[in-house]
Structures are given as C-alpha cells and as structure tokens.
Amino acid sequence: MNHNVFRDLVPNYLENLTSEDTNRQMEQHMEQCEDCQEYVNEMREDLFIERINERKEEKKKIDYLKKVRSKSQKKIFMIIGTLLSFFLVLSISYYFLFVHMWIADENNVQTTIHQQDNIVTVTFQSKKDNRYLLAKKEYGDQEYGNQIIVYESWNILTDTKLNQFSELAISLQDGTDITYTFLDENTLLLPNGEEKKLTDKDKLQIIYKNSTEEILLKDLYKNVEIN
Structure with a gap:
C-alpha cells in the first residue's frame, strides 16, 4: 500500500469504517513505515481533541438550553403565582364584600x-x-x-x-x-x-x-x- 492511499484511508480507519482486510493492510504498512504510523497517531490525537471540543460545545449548548428552560420555568411559575395570588385576592375580596355576613x-x-x-x-x-x-x-x-x-x-x-x-x-x-x-x-x-x-x-x-x-x-x- 502506497503512502497516499494509506493517508486517504486514515480518517475512515480511525472511525472504524474500513474493512478488516483494509485494516490488516494498513497495520502492515504502519509496521514498515514509521512516518505513516506517526501520522496515524497525530490524526488520532487531533480526532480525540476535536471530539473533546465537540463535547464541550455540546455541553455548553445543553447548559444554555437548561438555563433558558430554567428561566422560562421561573417566568411561568411567577406568572402562575401572580395569577393565583390575584385570584386569591379577588376571591377573598368578593367573599368579604358580597358573601360574608356578621x-x-x-x-x-x-x-x-x-x-x-x-x-x-x-x-x-x-x-x-x-x-x-x-x-x-x-x-x-x-x-x-x-x-x-x-x-x-x-x-x-x-x-x-x-x-x-x-x-x-x-x-x-x-x-x-x-x-x-x-x-x-x-x-x-x-x-x-x-x-x-x-x-x-x-x-x-x-x-x-x-x-x-x-x-x-x-x-x-x-x-x-x-x-
């Protein structure tokens, strides 16, 4: 396997998308070529770092959505609390003005x-x-x-x-x-x-x-x- 073909296959190899036969050929090539082996290691590290960054970004998005949801829930609870308080005040006022007798x-x-x-x-x-x-x-x-x-x-x-x-x-x-x-x-x-x-x-x-x-x-x- 020549170097160019090998390096074209590395991304799929690291993603476990290549066949078993292709994997054997690439591993044999890495045993014979230190440069390609080092290339694979560098690609693996880059992919690892990229995935970490993706997870961080994903976590940020999730945290942001949680904050937005939390704020929305607080607003909803505040609105519901305000409406309940208003209804309670109206009910009490109505009772003392029209129902209550002493x-x-x-x-x-x-x-x-x-x-x-x-x-x-x-x-x-x-x-x-x-x-x-x-x-x-x-x-x-x-x-x-x-x-x-x-x-x-x-x-x-x-x-x-x-x-x-x-x-x-x-x-x-x-x-x-x-x-x-x-x-x-x-x-x-x-x-x-x-x-x-x-x-x-x-x-x-x-x-x-x-x-x-x-x-x-x-x-x-x-x-x-x-x-």
Whole structure:
C-alpha cells in the first residue's frame, strides 16, 4: 500500500469504517513505515481533541438550553403565582364584600313593630345606605323562635353579573321581617299549628354584636316598642 492511499484511508480507519482486510493492510504498512504510523497517531490525537471540543460545545449548548428552560420555568411559575395570588385576592375580596355576613351592631339597626290583626311583624332596617340586614329566627329548645339574630352585610354593586347576591340585597333594602301569629295576647300559634299558652318566662331575645335585648312575647303582642 502506497503512502497516499494509506493517508486517504486514515480518517475512515480511525472511525472504524474500513474493512478488516483494509485494516490488516494498513497495520502492515504502519509496521514498515514509521512516518505513516506517526501520522496515524497525530490524526488520532487531533480526532480525540476535536471530539473533546465537540463535547464541550455540546455541553455548553445543553447548559444554555437548561438555563433558558430554567428561566422560562421561573417566568411561568411567577406568572402562575401572580395569577393565583390575584385570584386569591379577588376571591377573598368578593367573599368579604358580597358573601360574608356578621352580627349587626345595634347602633346600625332601626327596629319597628307592626301589628295587623293577630300577626305581629318585627322589622329590622339598616341605618346605613351601603348595608343590608338579614334576621334569622333560632328555635333552640323552644317550639317557637325565641331568638332573633340580626346579621349585616355590604350592599354594593347591584349588578347581578358582578354580585350574585344583589337580588337578596335589593329585596332586603326596606328591611328584614320576622313574624309571630297570636290567637290573643296570651296565646301564640306555633308553626306546626299548635297553640302555646304564654307565661312571663316566654321571652324573645334579639341578639346584636355587643348586646342582647329581651322582650316578653306578651308585650310583643301589645306592640311594646323595642329600644
């Protein structure tokens, strides 16, 4: 094998692309020619260095892609975190503005009693324009509602698209009512249709934030004013 053919084959030889027969011929040639053997060693070193450099470049590209991906992930997490925080703030704000109700302050409530025939209606109305009240009758261990808890909430954004509770707020703008039906001043008609004879122990409690008012049911029938 002459030198030119040998040197043309060296790149393929180093890449293991030559046949076994060609490899034998080249190895025989290297045994006889030190220059070609040295050429192969130099080519092998150059190829080794080239591959190292390629790996370094490849590693740089991978590291760069990792950094870009990491930055992208951080941006995504930041955006998601910001959106979640914004949604959380909106949810909390919506809850406290439209859903949350608290026991009303007595000073914010105007209470009136109206009697028509034997039906007595206790009406609670907010003294503040941006609030509405909701009175809830509690039965406890009595057959009649012996407690009334007066709740208060904000009355803003009457658009039903923005506030799903706006219809409730509008319906309660003129006050919230609790009714009792009497047969006479000593007899209360219960929700189940039964009659209850009233005594001086039968009292109605109206519960506010910092106070509780009591009134005898007999006095309620007499339309006694509630302070």
